[in-house]
Amino acid sequence: MxxxxxxxxxxxxLGSPRWGGQMSNVRVLVGTRKGAFILTxxxxxxxxxxxxxxxxxxxxxHLKGSPxxxxxxxxxxxxxxxxxxxxxxxxxxxxxxxPGGEVMPKPDAPPAGKSNKFxxxxxxxxxxxxxxxxxxxxxxxxxxxxxVWHLEPSLTxxxxxxxxxxxxxxxxxxxxxxxxxxxxxxxxHGTGPMWQPGAGGLCLHTxxxxxxxxxxxxxxxxAAGAFRTDDxxxxxxxxxxxxxxxxxxxxxxxxxxxxxxxxxxxNRPGVLYMQKxxxxxxxxxxxxxxxxVSGNLPSDFxxxxxxxxxxxxxxxxxxxxxxxxxxxxxxxxxVYRSRTGGNQWEALTKGLPQADCYVNVLRDAMAVDSLExxxxxxxxxxxxxxxxADAGDTWSAIVRDLPAVLSVEVQTLP
Amino acid sequence: MIxxxxxxxxxxxxxxSGEVELDLQAPVTQRSVVDALESRYPVxxxxxxxxxxxxxxxFLRFFACGEDLSHEQPDTPLPEAVVSGTEPxxxxxxxxxx
Numbered sequence: 001m002x003x004x005x006x007x008x009x010x011x012x013x014l015g016s017p018r019w020g021g022q023m024s025n026v027r028v029l030v031g032t033r034k035g036a037f038i039l040t041x042x043x044x045x046x047x048x049x050x051x052x053x054x055x056x057x058x059x060x061x062h063l064k065g066s067p068x069x070x071x072x073x074x075x076x077x078x079x080x081x082x083x084x085x086x087x088x089x090x091x092x093x094x095x096x097x098x099p100g101g102e103v104m105p106k107p108d109a110p111p112a113g114k115s116n117k118f119x120x121x122x123x124x125x126x127x128x129x130x131x132x133x134x135x136x137x138x139x140x141x142x143x144x145x146x147x148v149w150h151l152e153p154s155l156t157x158x159x160x161x162x163x164x165x166x167x168x169x170x171x172x173x174x175x176x177x178x179x180x181x182x183x184x185x186x187x188x189h190g191t192g193p194m195w196q197p198g199a200g201g202l203c204l205h206t207x208x209x210x211x212x213x214x215x216x217x218x219x220x221x222x223a224a225g226a227f228r229t230d231d232x233x234x235x236x237x238x239x240x241x242x243x244x245x246x247x248x249x250x251x252x253x254x255x256x257x258x259x260x261x262x263x264x265x266x267n268r269p270g271v272l273y274m275q276k277x278x279x280x281x282x283x284x285x286x287x288x289x290x291x292x293v294s295g296n297l298p299s300d301f302x303x304x305x306x307x308x309x310x311x312x313x314x315x316x317x318x319x320x321x322x323x324x325x326x327x328x329x330x331x332x333x334x335v336y337r338s339r340t341g342g343n344q345w346e347a348l349t350k351g352l353p354q355a356d357c358y359v360n361v362l363r364d365a366m367a368v369d370s371l372e373x374x375x376x377x378x379x380x381x382x383x384x385x386x387x388x389a390d391a392g393d394t395w396s397a398i399v400r401d402l403p404a405v406l407s408v409e410v411q412t413l414p
Numbered sequence: 415m416i417x418x419x420x421x422x423x424x425x426x427x428x429x430x431s432g433e434v435e436l437d438l439q440a441p442v443t444q445r446s447v448v449d450a451l452e453s454r455y456p457v458x459x460x461x462x463x464x465x466x467x468x469x470x471x472x473f474l475r476f477f478a479c480g481e482d483l484s485h486e487q488p489d490t491p492l493p494e495a496v497v498s499g500t501e502p503x504x505x506x507x508x509x510x511x512x
Contacts, residue, residue: 057423081473081507082423082461098457110429114456117465145466 025413026369027092028377029073030385031060034403036075038093041398045375045389048398054096055087062364062407064151065092066158070411074161074177076148084147086116086163086177099177113178118145118163118171121184130184131192133167133202140193143167150364152207156214164204168195168221170233183233186219191238194255198222198277199323205363206262210269218272218287223248223258226274228287239287243276260303261363265312273315273342275305275363280317282342293342298329304366308391309374313341316368316376316392318361326381327358335378337392351395352386359384364407371412379405416442416492417502418451421474424462424505428455433502442497444476445488462505477504 028039035053054060058077066072073089075096087096100113120129120143135141146166154160159176162183170183186204195202206220215232218239225240243257250256258277265271274281274290278301281290294300299319308314317336321329328334332355335348359380369375376392379385383402388395416436425431436450452459463470470476475484478496483503495501 057426079423081421081471082427083464083471084460085427085457100456108429110455111427111457115458115460115465117460119466 024371026371026375027065027070027411027413028367028385028387028398029063029065029093029407029409029411030379030402030405031062031075031364031407032379032383032403032405033059036060036063036077036093037399037402039385039398043371045369045371045387048387050399051093053403054093058085059147060406061147062150062409063093064153064409065411066153066161067155068153069158070413072153072158074151074153076151076163078147084116084118084145086148086151088177099175100179116177116180118148118165118180119182120145120169120187121182130188133192134194134196136197143169143187146201149203149205150207152209155209155211162207162209162217164207164219166201166203167197168202168204168224170204170207170219172233185229185234185236186227189227189236191224191255195221195224196256198258206259208262208264208272210264211266212269216269216286218262218264220259220262220274222260223277224255225257226259226262226272226287239283240290241288242283242290242292243281244279244292245277247277261305263305263307263315265307268312271312271341273305273307275302275317277301277323280305280342293338295338295343295345297336297345298334302361303363304361304378306366306368306376308376309368309370311339311374314339314391315341316366317345318366318378320360326360328360331356331358333357333359333380335376335388335392335395348388348392348395350393351388362406364409365405367408367410369410369412375410377408377410379408381405415499416447416450416496417499418447419502419504420451421505421507423507424458427461428457430455435499440497441489441491443489443491444470444483444486447492447503448488473508475506475508477506478502 024043030037035056037052041048055077061076063075071092075087077085088099089096098111098113129143132140148163150164152162163171170186171180173180204221208218210216220226227236228239229236248256260275263273270286272283280294282293283290302320333352336345338345359382366378374391376388381404384400385398386395418434479493
């Protein structure tokens with residue numbers, strides 16, 4: 001039997017497997033338009049405690065725990081009015097701090113840490129940003145920081161975290177989110193002037209770390225495409241061969257594809273699955289080339305894609321009707337599962353609304369746990385968080401009436 | 415004593431209840447007020463003015479004595495009524511989509 005590994009959602013790997021009967025716990029981290037929520041259960045995943053809202057009134061684009069220290073959580077707290085704050089917890093989300101304070105303050109005292117500064121790297125010669133990107137109207141536009149979309153803690157160090165931001169860039173902290181530095185090779189490799197914002201902005205939303213090759217990392221940007229580094233982030237190259245987007249001037253262009261999300265099983269890092277704007281894609285060679293595996297899906301537009309914790313060929317998507325109609329087709333909320341790595345898909349409907357449902361599921365709003373029967377979780381624009389404790393065969397709502405869900409991550413805990 | 419009223423989101427972020435009172439030396443300006451706020455409440459850095467450009471965030475406005483001071487230069491002295499504490503400096507979030 002292939003050894004299984006503890007997985008703290010998409011790409012994290014930790015220690016040994018956690019079986020449902022061995023008193024494991026599950027913690028679901030939910031980011032919403034108006035705050036964060038933490039949902040906890042034991043390994044049976046039948047009864048849930050809901051804590052929150054944390055950071056009420058703020059947009060929480062993403063929360064994620066360190067695979068090394070699961071009680072170390074990071075949260076992206078942002079607002080179009082007030083900017084970006086990174087919050088950190090060292091006790092699994094019971095208390096939070098803004099990193100950088102010398103002393104942890106009392107619960108009712110003002111936080112001692114600063115909000116976090118994300119300053120784009122600039123040319124040493126001109127003092128100006130390294131590149132411009134394409135604006136919606138085709139003109140060049142300077143990079144402007146808006147928010148952190150995705151936080152990806154290191155697989156080996158709880159103080160080391162990557163952040164994918166809008167306008168698209170990759171940042172890194174090595175001091176527990178106190179200070180952040182841009183990984184300049186992403187914007188600096190040369191294609192930046194061709195990147196353009198998608199409907200949600202020009203965002204770097206996907207970061208995948210390769211546990212078997214610490215020098216390798218994958219990122220995805222809307223609307224630029226997917227990129228890979230093989231030298232720890234110093235140099236990057238586009239990995240978009242095989243993607244076809246008929247709605248851009250050159251459908252087969254190297255740059256300009258609206259990649260919505262990428263997933264990878266940590267035990268098989270060469271195989272990538274992608275939900276593109278339209279099309280579900282698969283790569284057998286770490287992104288060097290892609291082939292379409294949309295198969296019999298009712299729509300191959302969508303945002304989320306994820307992989308079963310123990311079956312690298314079992315993947316999940318939630319088809320959305322179209323780029324203009326961001327809701328599920330036919331008023332039915334259906335997760336589609338393929339046990340063949342794509343092409344052959346089955347609808348999973350038991351426990352999900354099958355009439356008059358018009359929700360969306362955003363790109364970071366699906367995750368899996370690593371219990372013996374893999375749990376699958378997703379959140380909707382209608383505020384529901386659904387869970388399946390049997391790999392998708394049956395579903396139930398953990399909560400139904402949260403603010404619109406932006407992200408869902410899962411931790412499987414001892 | 416300078417009195418500053420912050421929007422609810424920033425009061426929550428910095429765990430402030432009610433007005434903030436600042437003791438500042440003349441000349442009292444938007445810049446000196448925000449400097450003092452960020453010094454006392456480090457978490458407010460970047461939330462009122464941009465971290466990098468140090469300009470007022472676009473969805474925030476400054477009001478006092480019934481006047482919109484948002485477009486005054488950051489080093490322009492604030493009205494005497496604000497300096498004396500008779501009137502508060504209001505930092506207000508734009509009403510844009512709730």
